[in-house]
Amino acid sequence: MQSLSAACAIHPDLGAVFTCERCGTFGCEDCRGSSQALLCQACVQRVAPTVVLSAGELLQDSFSLLSRNLSGVGLLLAGSLAGSVLSAAFLPSFLQDPAPSGFLLGLVSACLSSFVTAVFLSWTAQNLLQQPEPSLLSALQVGLVRFVSLFLMSILFGIAVAAGMLCFILPGLYLAVRMSLAPALVVLDGRGPLEALNHSYQLTEGHRLTLFVVFAVMILLQLVLALAGQLVLGLVSSLGAPSWLGMELFLPLWQVLGSALLYGAVVLAWMRITGRVPAQA
Template identity: 60%
Template sequence: MQSLPVACAIHPDIGAVFTCQRCGCFACEDCRSVSQSTLCLPCSQRVAPAGSLTASVLLRDSFSLLGRNLSGVGLLLGFNLLALYLGSFIRHPDSNRFLVSLLSGCLSCISVAAFLSWTADGLLQQPGRSLLASLHVGMLRFVPLLLMSLLFALVVGAGTLLLILPGIYLALCMSLAPALVALEGLGPVQALNHSYQLTQGHRLALLAVFAVMTLLHVGVMLLGQLYLTLLPRLGDSPWLWMGFFVLGQAVSSALFYGTLVLAWMRVTGRVALSPDP
């Protein structure tokens, strides 16, 4: 029995000739985007052109994403608490500091990879999105992410020794590497090289965004310290300060890595770019 041709989702009387890469709908040739041949016209109007990145839009969307991604904040918070009490699960943690540091770094990389996967799948509306799937990504990608982080620290550290500015420049050039490792499965060196290529023409925007986030992070930490200093009764409770610190760290990390996901999507044309107001 001969199967009937698949109809276009927009023009039911016309047969489809391709499937939109973004929404998965069948579409005819008249519905194909001229600028992006793998997308239908509606999707090409929603998706940002590859290479577009604006600091004001990225900052606004990053804070908006933070408010809508409380589950991601909770994921990072849980791993931060686990890393905080990691020493209590190891005998003689003072004499096994290297082991504690190594396990803490592995937990951090697992949480970052899982958070990046969870956030990206949510923005892209992936049908198989689940916390378990994101944790699975974290377990698969934490080793290359850890190696990439070590290479990143070595390169940026060497650049920082050269009057600081080269270190800042290299950090901006390689800032998208975590997303490339966790979301595209690139190796450590390949991710750093590809990030250098992707950030060309966008480094000033990234500098402005990360500078604002750094100032906000420092400001929150200073306000927390001032708050505890002005209230001696609360300052005598170390668990209160520790709780504030861990929560602030989770929120700050969620904001930073959420921005990386958005920036990665912007420069690769994977997500809609909202216009400036």
């Protein structure tokens, strides 16, 4: 973004990159409002309503969203099954030469996962915003455009959280919560990887405990679903059914349900904090 000819009113050594629509003040990027990009931070505090997130309501709405977004769950399941097919296709090469084949398989699988996640986030947001004609083609286009940024952001997110975990765990959990909205910012706001992480850190100020409770419940639920998946696998095997039926269908389904809940909560939290409150949630 090119700087305006004027200097920032707060930081005169920096060039202005926007003009506040409310007060007309020239501002640099650091002075831009975190939730309203066309206002300066001072005006955002004056005019923006206080956003109150309730952990109970966010959890309830996330479960409600899951039942109303079965098409999105189907997209995630299709991506998971595609990943299984991809792994099977790479298996002969992996057995012959594990090192390069394993790296290539991991890279392709990660890119596929990022693409499917981006499509799911876009599709879910379209439905929550109740657009007249939610378009799967549009969601697929968003996935193609944004999956690389989402992939890079995920790497940076993982590095930051892992480094925090090494410092007595709590810093890692803190960073995970503060940067939790980054996927929505990459896919739905079109921000770059670093910008999304930084902006998520700003947006989650004041909502840390609520988001921690919500995501902790989601992760615990994913563990429960994983355990249930293992029980289903055992039941399928004991009934004499083919092993692939459990591994390729039931287990991915449990994993997909957990992912759909988690990413649905991310989209809902992003919408409410930034003022994009859906008509129904």
